[in-house]
Amino acid sequence: xxxxxxxxxxxxxxxxxxxEADTPAGKWFDIALIIAILFSIVLVMLExxxxxxxxxxxxxxxxxxxxxxxxxxxxxxxxxxIKKPAKYIFSFYGIIDFLATIPKYVxxxxxxxxxxxxxRALRLLRVFRILKLSRYLGASINLTSALKASKTKxxxxxxxxxxxxxxxxxxxxxxxxxxxxxxxxxYSMYWAIVTLTTVGYGDVSPNTPLGQFIASIVMILGxxxxxxxxxxxxxxxxxxxxxxxxxxxxxPYCLADKHLDDAEFCHKCGRKLDDE
Numbered sequence: 001x002x003x004x005x006x007x008x009x010x011x012x013x014x015x016x017x018x019x020e021a022d023t024p025a026g027k028w029f030d031i032a033l034i035i036a037i038l039f040s041i042v043l044v045m046l047e048x049x050x051x052x053x054x055x056x057x058x059x060x061x062x063x064x065x066x067x068x069x070x071x072x073x074x075x076x077x078x079x080x081x082i083k084k085p086a087k088y089i090f091s092f093y094g095i096i097d098f099l100a101t102i103p104k105y106v107x108x109x110x111x112x113x114x115x116x117x118x119x120r121a122l123r124l125l126r127v128f129r130i131l132k133l134s135r136y137l138g139a140s141i142n143l144t145s146a147l148k149a150s151k152t153k154x155x156x157x158x159x160x161x162x163x164x165x166x167x168x169x170x171x172x173x174x175x176x177x178x179x180x181x182x183x184x185x186x187y188s189m190y191w192a193i194v195t196l197t198t199v200g201y202g203d204v205s206p207n208t209p210l211g212q213f214i215a216s217i218v219m220i221l222g223x224x225x226x227x228x229x230x231x232x233x234x235x236x237x238x239x240x241x242x243x244x245x246x247x248x249x250x251x252p253y254c255l256a257d258k259h260l261d262d263a264e265f266c267h268k269c270g271r272k273l274d275d276e
Contacts, residue, residue, distance in 0.1 A: 018081060040067045043060055165192045165196065196225055197226070
């Protein structure tokens with residue numbers, strides 16, 4: 001009984017370190033993980049530079065193996081400490097972690113193949129793990145919630161912009177015409193989008209006085225359009241501040257997070273959170 005209790009306690013503590021960020025150990029684990037991810041991405045970028053790879057190939061290769069082994073140990077540790085391993089293995093981050101780990105092992109079988117370059121590019125998907133930092137950054141959680149709450153308003157806004165783009169593109173096609181580079185309504189719509197977003201590539205521009213006057217109005221209108229989504233999201237973020245505070249405690253059974261500070265049971269599966 002004591003041995004079983006010791007095993008449960010050991011797995012529970014390791015689970016809190018790996019999956020949660022409210023404890024000092026959990027925060028340091030996430031920070032170390034982010035540093036390792038960034039270092040691995042730098043290694044991949046340096047390896048793509050022929051002059052650097054030719055001079056430091058062995059160092060880059062050995063460093064990649066060290067990072068790969070560390071990620072492998074982390075991957076199996078995540079499976080070990082969770083009650084239902086399939087929940088992690090087939091989750092979004094579980095698939096990302098797996099895809100970010102296997103390319104180096106695949107290179108042992110398919111040495112020198114061109115397809116291996118594509119597999120190595122998948123390692124850049126590790127950068128998505130950085131999003132785990134948002135678990136203990138309240139501002140980023142509020143931003144995510146605000147974007148979800150603003151979804152309908154933003155979609156309506158984007159629909160209005162599309163309608164405006166069609167109207168402006170049609171007007172400019174009628175005013176300028178093919179002789180001034182506005183060869184079709186779709187191409188004129190492209191000009192309207194470029195102008196409204198204040199990008200201004202300059203590949204096509206109005207030459208008539210009326211066309212230039214309309215373009216001036218579109219440019220001024222573009223500054224106002226850019227500010228609208230910011231105002232929508234900012235308004236929703238101010239509403240998020242008044243909501244109930246949650247923490248990063250993760251259920252060891254279903255991996256659900258964002259529990260209340262005094263919660264004893266998972267809000268999704270109903271299991272006890274601290275199963276010690």
